[in-house]
Amino acid sequence: MTTHIPGKQSKWVCYMRSNRAKELMQQGTPAIGASLAYGSPLCAGEVAQAGYDWVKLDLQHGAWGPDAFRSAVVSITQAGSIPMTRVLSNSFDQINRVLDDGVLGVVVPMVDTRQDAELAARATRYPPLGGRSNASPYLTRIHGDNYFKESNDQIFLAVQIESAEAVENAESILSVEGVDGCWIGPSDLALSMGLNISDMGNHPRHDEAVDHVLQMCKKLGKVPGYACGTEEMGRRRISEGFTFVNIGSDSSFVTSGAEKVISEFKE
Numbered sequence: 576m577t578t579h580i581p582g583k584q585s586k587w588v589c590y591m592r593s594n595r596a597k598e599l600m601q602q603g604t605p606a607i608g609a610s611l612a613y614g615s616p617l618c619a620g621e622v623a624q625a626g627y628d629w630v631k632l633d634l635q636h637g638a639w640g641p642d643a644f645r646s647a648v649v650s651i652t653q654a655g656s657i658p659m660t661r662v663l664s665n666s667f668d669q670i671n672r673v674l675d676d677g678v679l680g681v682v683v684p685m686v687d688t689r690q691d692a693e694l695a696a697r698a699t700r701y702p703p704l705g706g707r708s709n710a711s712p713y714l715t716r717i718h719g720d721n722y723f724k725e726s727n728d729q730i731f732l733a734v735q736i737e738s739a740e741a742v743e744n745a746e747s748i749l750s751v752e753g754v755d756g757c758w759i760g761p762s763d764l765a766l767s768m769g770l771n772i773s774d775m776g777n778h779p780r781h782d783e784a785v786d787h788v789l790q791m792c793k794k795l796g797k798v799p800g801y802a803c804g805t806e807e808m809g810r811r812r813i814s815e816g817f818t819f820v821n822i823g824s825d826s827s828f829v830t831s832g833a834e835k836v837i838s839e840f841k842e
Contacts, residue, residue: 591719594679596629596657597731600756600798600818607809608659610802610824611647612637618825620650629657631821634673635664635684645714648677652717659731665691670698671707677714679729682758686734689747696753699732704753731755733800733819737763742784745791756798756819759788776808789816 596606608629609622614637623630630651632639639647644660651658659680662669670681683695697705704727715722718729732753736745737760749757761775768780775781785801792799793816800819803809809822 591722591725591729594657594729594731596659596680597729597755597798599628600731603818605813605818605820608819608821610661610821612639613825613829614638614640614643615825616643616646616650619647620654622825622828623651623654623656627656629659629680631659631661631680631682632678633661634669635661644673645676648714649717652677657731661735665695667694667698667706670695674699674707674726674730675710675713675715677717679718680731680733682733682735684735684760685737685763686748687738687740688744689751692734692748692751692754695732695734696751699730700727700753731798733758733798735760736788737761738767739764739784740767742787745788746795749791749795749797754797756792756800757788758800758802758819759785760802761785761804776811786815 596608599606606628608631609627610631610633611619611622612633619630619632632644632647648658657680658678659682660673660678661682661684662673665683665686670683673681681699686692686695698707699705701707701709701723709723719725733756734748734754736742736748736757741748742764748754761781762772764784765772765775765778765781768784770778770781789799798819799817801812801817803812803820803822806822809820812820
């Protein structure tokens with residue numbers, strides 16, 4: 576959005592674009608995303624153009640270099656989607672860095688306690704809500720000239736609840752101001768509960784843990800998220816009330832696409 580500011584020297588001001596994915600989720604409408612790990616800005620732009628509400632660049636388990644990461648953020652934004660990332664760890668420096676690179680959503684892994692959640696929230700917001708360091712705009716200008724004023728409201732922070740301890744502390748974690756929601760990591764959650772990865776989504780104890788987190792999100796008005804490995808799981812979690820849901824990844828797109836082509840060709 577732009578507006579003309581009258582004065583001796585006329586100036587057009589570009590107001591910060593809204594985080595449409597965050598708006599959808601806070602309204603209770605699913606925002607569907609994809610997770611990318613291959614480190615390709617071209618792939619990121621194409622996935623965003625496909626119509627995903629958000630595209631997440633995975634720094635925790637992905638192969639993103641700094642230059643490719645920044646190019647991907649621009650590509651996603653230009654395609655009309657919301658750039659997000661999962662950081663390597665709950666580090667103030669890392670979170671500040673990716674925000675300065677222009678992402679509008681941050682997923683923080685392995686948040687087990689309220690203190691962990693407070694650290695993540697402090698890193699994502701400017702004072703007085705947090706302790707994020709202010710710098711020259713650089714890449715954040717792709718979101719508008721008044722980024723500094725609006726970003727505290729537009730940034731989306733999801734903490735990963737992926738351990739038995741985190742499930743027990745879900746209410747205190749999600750009650751932290753600045754935490755907008757969570758993203759359940761089902762495989763690590765299963766392992767922390769003494770289950771197998773194959774038990775995620777089909778074991779009573781795992782299902783109970785997931786439902787407990789979902790109910791805490793509903794109670795506190797926070798966005799419930801789930802890392803879905805398949806379309807089937809995505810449909811299931813959306814039907815249950817999850818709104819921060821990923822369907823697909825660059826690795827799954829490449830693998831399934833390649834297998835389909837060669838299989839049909841050989842037939």
